[in-house]
Amino acid sequence: MPKIVDHEQYRKELLSKCFDLFAQKGYGSITMRQISQGLGVSTGTLYHYFPSKQALFEQLVEETCQQDVVMALAELEGTETLKESMIALGRYLAKNEDYFIKWTYLWIDFCQHQDSKEIPGNNIFKNSNQRYRQAVCDFFEIQDPMLASFILSFIDGLLVRKLQGDEMIDFTEQCTLLGEILTAYLQQYESSKVANY
Amino acid sequence: MPKIVDHEQYRKELLSKCFDLFAQKGYGSITMRQISQGLGVSTGTLYHYFPSKQALFEQLVEETCQQDVVMALAELEGTETLKESMIALGRYLAKNEDYFIKWTYLWIDFCQHQDSKEIPGNNIFKNSNQRYRQAVCDFFEIQDPMLASFILSFIDGLLVRKLQGDEMIDFTEQCTLLGEILTAYLQQYESSKVANY
Amino acid sequence: MPKIVDHEQYRKELLSKCFDLFAQKGYGSITMRQISQGLGVSTGTLYHYFPSKQALFEQLVEETCQQDVVMALAELEGTETLKESMIALGRYLAKNEDYFIKWTYLWIDFCQHQDSKEIPGNNIFKNSNQRYRQAVCDFFEIQDPMLASFILSFIDGLLVRKLQGDEMIDFTEQCTLLGEILTAYLQQYESSKVANY
Amino acid sequence: MPKIVDHEQYRKELLSKCFDLFAQKGYGSITMRQISQGLGVSTGTLYHYFPSKQALFEQLVEETCQQDVVMALAELEGTETLKESMIALGRYLAKNEDYFIKWTYLWIDFCQHQDSKEIPGNNIFKNSNQRYRQAVCDFFEIQDPMLASFILSFIDGLLVRKLQGDEMIDFTEQCTLLGEILTAYLQQYESSKVANY
DNA sequence: AATGAATGAGCGTTCATTCAT
DNA sequence: TATGAATGAACGCTCATTCAT
Numbered sequence: 001m002p003k004i005v006d007h008e009q010y011r012k013e014l015l016s017k018c019f020d021l022f023a024q025k026g027y028g029s030i031t032m033r034q035i036s037q038g039l040g041v042s043t044g045t046l047y048h049y050f051p052s053k054q055a056l057f058e059q060l061v062e063e064t065c066q067q068d069v070v071m072a073l074a075e076l077e078g079t080e081t082l083k084e085s086m087i088a089l090g091r092y093l094a095k096n097e098d099y100f101i102k103w104t105y106l107w108i109d110f111c112q113h114q115d116s117k118e119i120p121g122n123n124i125f126k127n128s129n130q131r132y133r134q135a136v137c138d139f140f141e142i143q144d145p146m147l148a149s150f151i152l153s154f155i156d157g158l159l160v161r162k163l164q165g166d167e168m169i170d171f172t173e174q175c176t177l178l179g180e181i182l183t184a185y186l187q188q189y190e191s192s193k194v195a196n197y
Numbered sequence: 198m199p200k201i202v203d204h205e206q207y208r209k210e211l212l213s214k215c216f217d218l219f220a221q222k223g224y225g226s227i228t229m230r231q232i233s234q235g236l237g238v239s240t241g242t243l244y245h246y247f248p249s250k251q252a253l254f255e256q257l258v259e260e261t262c263q264q265d266v267v268m269a270l271a272e273l274e275g276t277e278t279l280k281e282s283m284i285a286l287g288r289y290l291a292k293n294e295d296y297f298i299k300w301t302y303l304w305i306d307f308c309q310h311q312d313s314k315e316i317p318g319n320n321i322f323k324n325s326n327q328r329y330r331q332a333v334c335d336f337f338e339i340q341d342p343m344l345a346s347f348i349l350s351f352i353d354g355l356l357v358r359k360l361q362g363d364e365m366i367d368f369t370e371q372c373t374l375l376g377e378i379l380t381a382y383l384q385q386y387e388s389s390k391v392a393n394y
Numbered sequence: 395m396p397k398i399v400d401h402e403q404y405r406k407e408l409l410s411k412c413f414d415l416f417a418q419k420g421y422g423s424i425t426m427r428q429i430s431q432g433l434g435v436s437t438g439t440l441y442h443y444f445p446s447k448q449a450l451f452e453q454l455v456e457e458t459c460q461q462d463v464v465m466a467l468a469e470l471e472g473t474e475t476l477k478e479s480m481i482a483l484g485r486y487l488a489k490n491e492d493y494f495i496k497w498t499y500l501w502i503d504f505c506q507h508q509d510s511k512e513i514p515g516n517n518i519f520k521n522s523n524q525r526y527r528q529a530v531c532d533f534f535e536i537q538d539p540m541l542a543s544f545i546l547s548f549i550d551g552l553l554v555r556k557l558q559g560d561e562m563i564d565f566t567e568q569c570t571l572l573g574e575i576l577t578a579y580l581q582q583y584e585s586s587k588v589a590n591y
Numbered sequence: 592m593p594k595i596v597d598h599e600q601y602r603k604e605l606l607s608k609c610f611d612l613f614a615q616k617g618y619g620s621i622t623m624r625q626i627s628q629g630l631g632v633s634t635g636t637l638y639h640y641f642p643s644k645q646a647l648f649e650q651l652v653e654e655t656c657q658q659d660v661v662m663a664l665a666e667l668e669g670t671e672t673l674k675e676s677m678i679a680l681g682r683y684l685a686k687n688e689d690y691f692i693k694w695t696y697l698w699i700d701f702c703q704h705q706d707s708k709e710i711p712g713n714n715i716f717k718n719s720n721q722r723y724r725q726a727v728c729d730f731f732e733i734q735d736p737m738l739a740s741f742i743l744s745f746i747d748g749l750l751v752r753k754l755q756g757d758e759m760i761d762f763t764e765q766c767t768l769l770g771e772i773l774t775a776y777l778q779q780y781e782s783s784k785v786a787n788y
Numbered sequence: 789a790a791t792g793a794a795t796g797a798g799c800g801t802t803c804a805t806t807c808a809t
Numbered sequence: 810t811a812t813g814a815a816t817g818a819a820c821g822c823t824c825a826t827t828c829a830t
Contacts, residue, residue: 007789026309028225031824042791043826053825104357105309111361112223112306119362129363149358149365150374154347156361157354160301161346164308164353165317166326168346177347185381204814229800239816240801246814250800401810420703422619425803436812437805447804498751499703505755506617506700513756523757543752543759544745544768550755551748554695555740558702559710560720562740571741579775598793623821633795634822640793644821 011049014039018060023102027057027109057110058124064103065128069135076139082186083179085140090175093155097162097171104159147182154178208246211236215257220299224254224306254307255321261300262325266332273336279383280376282337287372290355294368301356344379351375405443408433412454417496421451421503451504452518458497459522463529470533476580477573479534484569487549491556491565498553541576548572602640602650605630609651614693618648618700648701649715655694656719660726667730673777674770676731681766684746688753688762695750738773745769 021038022030032053036043050056076092079085093100111119119125136148154174162169218235219227229250233240247253273289276282290297308316316322333345351371359366415432416424426447430437444450470486473479487494505513513519530542548568556563612629613621623644627634641647667683670676684691702710710716727739745765753760 028309032826033824036792044791044828045789047826048789107361108305108357109309112225112302112309119360120364122362125362129358129361133365145365146370146374149363150351150371150378152363153354153358153366153371154351155354156357157350157352160305160353160357161350164304164326165319165322166346166349167317168342169350173343174347174350177343181347181378181382184385185378188381188385207814228798230798241803241816242814244801422703426805427803430813438807438812439810441805442811501755502699502751503703506619506696506703513754514758516756519756523752523755527759539759540764540768543757544765544772546757547748547752547760547765548741548745549748550751551744551746554699554747554751555744558698558720559713559716560740560743561711562736563744567737568741568744571737575741575772575776578779579772582775582779601793622819624819635795635824636793638822 007049012063014041014046014049015056015059015063018056019064022057022060022106027106028113054114057106058122061107061110061124061128065131068103069131073135073139081183082140083176083183086175086179086182087172089139089155090172090179093158093175094171101159101163104156105163108160151178204246209260211238211243211246212253212257212260215253216261219254219257219303224303225310251311254303255319258304258307258321258325262328265300266328270332270336278380279337280373280380283372283376283379284369286336286352287369287376290352290368290372294359298356298360301353302360305357348375401443406457408435408440408443409450409453409457412450413458416451416454416500421500422507448508451500452516455501455504455518455522459525462497463525467529467533475577476534477570477577480569480573480576481566483533483549484566487552487569488565495553495557498550499557502554545572545576598640603654605632605637605640606647606651606654609647610655613648613651613697618697619704645705648697649713652698652701652715652719656722659694660722664726664730672774673731674767674774677766677770677773678763680730680746681763681770684749684766685762692750692754695747696754699751742769742773 017039018035021035024030025034032043032046035056036046039046046056050059072092076085076088079088114122132152133145133148136142136151137145140148140151142148142151158169158171158174214236215232218232221227222231229240229243232253233243236243243253247256269289273282273285276285311319330342330345330349333339333348334342337348339345339348355366355368355371411433412429415429418424419428426437426440429450430440433440440450444453466486470479470482473482508516526546527539527542530536530545531539534542534545536542536545552563552565552568556565608630609626612626615621616625623634623637626647627637630637637647641650663683667676667679670679705713724736724739724743727733727742728736731742733739733742749760749762749765753762
């Protein structure tokens, strides 16, 4: 086998150590020198594996997003009702609060260093958004994409408010509330459907 | 006698022209030189009126936040039910989509240039958050602070997802959905209360 | 009388408040704005009375130097022998240590903001140096200008070393030592003269 | 393999060219850009070798101080009596007058750009002061630290007065005088000791 | 493949001085 | 006489990227 295998493997190894480095200082604030040092390689080597800071981060997004979804679904499986699922989600968010806030922070930080017109066209972002949306649909057994957007927006909103220093946000509490609200809504929706027939 | 300039008035004049300048490039990316040029003054003059970039932005936050709430409440008044109010909010958000996304973008961008420990202690932010929360409570006639947090988070979440390039978000649609969901929830809550008596 | 009297008087009033302002931050570090604020006038007014920062300081040097000599001679009078005089000087330096160090600091700071070629040609400095030298000759009853230079250099040296952070310098101790040393020298000199005859 | 540059060696090379650059304008007045240009490198490169202007200067102090002491002792060796030593010192100072004045000038200039509380705690300064003091003790065969302080203060004083534009200072003359004075003092001291037995 | 020296435009901020009022 | 708004070049320092080795 050619060396390309080692090259790919080493790239992934480096990538896996990058999350914490980015998380410590943010996308915009950490320098390529600092990343190099954190990885124990030279800047030249870093550029050998990743053509730019932006590309490095985009690869990190893809990798992290995949792992996120897999791990979340693995840990959350086994709930039965929507309410239970939401409570489980709330606990999961609360448990990994630091991680998710950092991740949101990083993601937005990155967006703010791009031309805002280019963001919607970015395939990495499209893919990652799609993956998260699919995971929500699967886990909550929802078909309506609008409802999935609703839930995703709400989760992002919680994270952003916390990030902005709103100390009144409590993930478990808020997700439980979302569970109750959605359950009430869906029950009514169901019964109205029945009533119509 | 000094040059005939009302310091305070001129400061506010400059401030009012700053929003668009910040919005064009973001807090972190725009430079004080660019702001000066945009305002048609020298950097020295800019620093004569605002002691630092951070202070300039904080003053902008305060000013903008006040105006936001006043204008929104003025435009949205006259709705009767929660559903109607939410639909009105959705339309209002959609109509001023660009503005609100930029505002969210700016706010977060600024947060990311601060020490994250200092954000919750920042009085400007505390005040502004409190003002928005109060406006939500007033407009939707809500007393439960958890529910206010729920709505605020959801709105922020919509804006953030849009900001991150999620093209499936439609403000009117999502707010209408929120109206229906909340109405269903509150009705059930009311009837359960009645049932208890 | 014309207004020129008030002008002169006001100038001296301002000048008298300047020493502390300069001493607080140094010649190079304090700004004309800060001086204005400290004096309670506008920068424009300050420039009305003093054509430049340099000129302001030079006038301060002249004024301060005169007062210094008068006050020192007044306080130190009444000693009889050289030894006594030196001990008195040491005490006087130690008592006003902060003041003298600041004054030395200011003087050198100013020199360092001038072209070094222009310093020896500066009349203010020539005059002030001459005044200090004369005071030394008067107080210690010395005629030899070389000896006056010796004493002045030594005093300046003590102040500079202290300024540079040498903590082993003790003004009283060192001046007492200088008194003993000079007495020994002058006695020997006297006796050698006698011996020659 | 990196570019063939011995980091340490090149750093010292750059450092050795820095003295004259600093001496030309003073610590506070010369800019890092000017230093870069004088060295023939970019500002980025300069910062690659020295983390800050202050650090650059401190390294220069250390290097220069070491060389100073070694060279002075080498050139001055071979004197027998204190008088001879002082005359030799005076000649040495006069010969290198410009250099020593600049060096004193630089040192003080640097002190004035530091927080005055931090100067005594600065290890570079402590070490350098200690080195000079030791050299004085060694060369003049003095044990009494007070006497070493006396001589150091006097030398510094000569340099400062010259720096301040006092044209009556003559290094050779003054050092010769110091030699005579100290000899007289020490002889008297010796004879008084003898008298006590 | 791997290194790290080198670049230079650009950052936020400062300040002695000027001048219209 | 007195004001203080206005200037703009220059400060120390940063950092994504390049490239000779």
